[in-house]
Amino acid sequence: MMNKLTARAASLALAGLMGTTMISGALAQEETIKVGILHSLSGTMAISETTLKDAMLMLIDEQNKKGGILGKKLEAVVVDPASDWPLFAEKARELIEVNKVDAVFGCWTSVSRKSVLPVFEELNSLLFYPVQYEGEESQRNVFYTGAAPNQQAIPAVDYLMNEEGVERWVLAGTDYVYPRTTNKILEAYLKAKGVAEEDIMINYTPFGHSDWQTIVSDIKAFGSAGKKTAVVSTINGDANVPFYKELGNAGIKAEDIPVVAFSVGEEELAGLDTAPLVGHLAAWNYFQSADTDVNAEFIDTWQAFIGDEERVTNDPMEAHYIGFNMWVKAVEAAGTTDPDAVIDSIVGVSVPNLTGGLSSMMPNHHITKPVLIGEIQEDGQFETVWETPGLVVGDAWSDYLEGSKDLISDWRAPMSCGNFNVKTGKCGGSEG
């Protein structure tokens, strides 16, 4: 009896795995190029990642309207890793081994990326990672289309220092790797700029922190030392809404203590009444308010695809837009979807971004992006108040961290190394 059960379970397992969601039944017959989408559709991260799944479906849809790639249609394979980090690795393996996808677009949190890294390395596939992250990584099979710290955090601090004359800094973040690393980098940077130890306050809170009374009052107290104060917030997703609500109610205005956030985009603001927050800042590489034709078209397509006139766009969506187009271009250049060929051909590929420039894939698998500082407006949008004059090259290894300042990354042929030490002249880390 048990034997049968197990046997049936095993056969069911195989049948189930084979039958993973076919987005378009009609396409199932002809040969297609499969693209994996690895974003959480349930659990804590669904709030951010579901949008990216939809954005990817739209991009694939659009590409198919243009005739697909290499004469074949694209087919999206969607799985739900359910905000469960080990499940990310399992699902990545499933996408590559069972569904035979040619590239995967996915992940949001650093831990989910770390979890799937060995899988992509082992099975030699491609991952496009669309979210701003802490850097300190450059992997052959991964393309980082979000911002590295030097493409977001440091320009933001520069802006506050120069334009607002800020002298005292609160670095507030959720206690995980991205804020920790970013704050380490910022702390080193600020000290290099002559900011004294006692003018920097660092504060960490747990995920989903919802009671911000104490911290907001601490910030208020820290800000009353007679020097212009600003808050640099690496507070993650969900915790932002109660944080800004408390801030607004406590009467901390942007003119007094501005807050610049790295994880708050249009999507997060959609859950907030932004009237009390006007003037608080965010640093990104894209805002929905970007005044270009290509962006207007993107927004229209998106809103039509999702069937909601009010639906916003955000920075990670743009990162997917750039990453997807780069992949398409690289595949067309290589004439094949073979990962090794694409890895070779994608470096140097340039595609238009949505802010009116061209973004290029650099040899370190990061891309060039403009950095925009935006102020929150009453309608929940950002208005760009400052932007870098040109594009900024993503730096995988921060120059402000002890362990990584000597490292560079170049995946082109002679070097082919993600952590080359310029001091020892060897590939493989700072200790050589």
Place this chain on the structure above:
Amino acid sequence: MSLARSLFALLGLVFLLGVQGQSVQAQENLDALRPLVNNLAKGKYDETQRQVEALVASGDPVVVPTLKALRAGDLYVRKADGEVFIATKGGKGYLLIDPLTTENAGEAGRRDVSKIKVNNRLRRVIDASMGSLTLMAADPKVRLAAAEAVFKAGDPEGLEPLEAALQKETDDDVRLVMEQARAAALLNSDRGDSDKLEAIETIASIGNRDALSLLIGVRDSTEGALQEAAAAAITKIEKSLAMWGNAQNIWYGISLGSVLLLAAIGLAITFGVMGVINMAHGEMVMIGAYVTFVVQELIRNSAPWLFDYSLFIALPLAFLISGSIGVAVERGIIRWLYGRPLETLLATWGLSLILQQAIRSLFGPTNQQVGNPEWMSGAFELGQLTITYNRMWIIVFALLVFAGLMLVLKKTPFGLFTRAVTQNRRMAASMGIRTPWIDALTFGLGSGIAGIAGVALSQIDNVSPNLGQGYIIDSFMVVVFGGVGNLWGTLVGAMTLGVVNKFLEPYAGAVLGKIFVLVFIILFIQKRPRGLFALKGRAVEA
């Protein structure tokens, strides 16, 4: 600050000219000002700031609407000819208003005009000038705001107009703030030490963080008697602030406690009184929050004037909807599981997954916007305590809900039946109580109360499908800590945990603080294995 200097020059001019400027001259002024206004659109913030200063230096009060519009981000430039207008959305694009004459100036398409950007620094500059310009306004509220703006600016150039305004001031409250603003400005001026000593005293009497900030500035930049006086005042203020800090912690603790109470009180009924390990409790809270969202959305779209009452409309609806879901759940699932409490854990866990996904499918996974009504926004000062209205009302609300629930359970026949059924089901049944109905209604009551808690929590937290998950563990902790089956225990438990947490947080940080609270609960249960208020008697050892 050159801007402020020019502002006061302007102020002086306004005094001289009075209101009786001749029309011809006014027209000439407008013509002279026009290029200055148009210049606002040229260049970056530094340039705009210079143009603002130039505009103010021109000495004509007609620039006030322009500055106001600039601050609000309503000032646009027409791309075709570089003319600057105040624009509001309307028609196909924007309705244009001439900033100087405030007359209608036609329309413009959406892409024909571009906004003149303004950042925090510019806003600060404009605020300061607005403050000085409106010190003599007719409305005392405007004068108060003006005095506060001048206080913040602390500009010595502001002394003379302030003193002039002070002489005419009749309102005591405004006068007080003006005195303080004068003291702040005086400290930065080059007046004599005796004046400054007096000013330090005035500032010290304010006793808040702004005062502290000012005094620290004085201490660090002066010597001798002034420095000593400032240092003494600082010590005094810091001492009193530390005292207020404790009061603040208690207040924050009560506030956190009230949130915990709200989250837990429904569970105290479904779990505490009925013994159902209700893992779907959090989802009932979430449903209440979504009801609030739907109500607000309807109001926004069809009856915006009702917005301030949206919560009062949402409350009964949330109670009914969560409550009826609760009744349905009890009738459909829970009633088969009495006597098998652990299986209620399993079933309600499954149920919570279903409800979460249902909400996610219906409303999408993203946060929904639930606004604070006017009376729940902002804060007021009580001594050195900043009390935000939303927190205050939530405390009041939590206590009201608690009192209401106690009344229902202790003073109504339904409450009597509920207690009878939960204490001895068979005896109650043989006394003629329809126990199935009482079960259903009690579960409905617990769920309904979770629903109205959701209405309150929507005011301070995310409204997303994960809302419930964030509260479920804390709720169980509160109920168990307080003693299962005892509502007073839930109240005291929630408040204790809230206050303990808030006293730990400043020392240990938010994360460690929470860990300590959990360890505290574990140890406390060792000491009192049945919670704070243990039920006594045979019923316990069933």
Place this chain on the structure above:
Amino acid sequence: MMTSYLFRTLDAKAGVFIAILLAVILLVPALNILIAPDNFFHVPNYAVTLMGKYLTYALLALSVDLVWGFCGILSLGHGAFFALGGYAMGMYLMRQIGTRGVYGDPTLPDFMVFLNWQELPWYWYGFDMAWFAFLMVMIAPGILAFVFGWFAFRSRVTGVYLSIITQALTYALLLAFFRNDMGFGGNNGLTDFKDILGFDIQASSTRAGLFVASGLALLVCFLICRYVTKSKLGKVLVAVRDAESRTRFLGYRVEYYKLFVWVLSAMMAGIAGALYVPQVGIINPGEFAPANSIEVVIWVAVGGRGTLIGAVLGAVLVNFAKTWFTAALPDVWLFALGALFVVVTLFLPKGILGTIGDGWTALRQRRVSSNAQAGGGKPPKTPPTSPAAAANVDPQPAE
């Protein structure tokens, strides 16, 4: 002899179970390695790892069933022991990376390098040695369980109070391990493992080896659990579960019995965690999440509380369902999983195996009565899951 004792006590069901388990342990790796990839019977690497994960989950479920099904201690925090075992293994695997980390630091793991740690914290010492790490896999959860149990059982914390403080325990550990200051890699946890005992962790032979190890661990722990529950000790445990006070009045030191199975169970959970980590390639604080621990209880309930085989079956089935649903119905799989839990509770109150067991018993009894000379077989026992027994978590009088 213990072995002969074991075999004597094996009834048909357990025999079938062990046979199947052995077959799986042997067949799956064989089909994976020996059969060509294009053959129909080839088991892909992916499936080996997946099934290996199921086996570790099954072991975890077994450990929960031991305390809950046989001793009435409902633990909503067993994930803590699982994760601790996992961390012990993860620390060993981390140390094995050596200079192959991205910074090439011979002692410090990558996350410590870029957060500017200067030296290895003391509690990382020794984890470069396999024997020490493998010992800690059992000792770390064991010590935690001992300390926690020592206090809780002596204070006679029972029922739902105990359940909730186990939840508090795992929640506190969750928050603690999230802190980067703790030196366990914070939210990212420990990843990017290279090899285990000198074998490349990504090689399919290593995977097969880990799979076999998981299967054997499950088998051994199953036999231990069986031995414990069938012994005199097991009888006392069931007595504790069904009437704790009465057992105490009979002169048994209830707290010692409880403490023993509690620690035993925690160690098994630790082993499960340790085998889980190299197969999924990551350990992070998410494993401490109270929801995970609740899920384990649900596996047991689905399979059949108080039946060791049921726990294993429940863990495998629910996780298989999860794997399948998340791929086949990515947008709505929670509906399916939630409905599964509700339906199982309502229609299979004793879990899958309990319900099957009832049918089995009825069948056997019919056969026994028809076959007069049924001398050898003992009359099978009904799995001891009466509704009344479950009621000892209920703070209120059941009817």
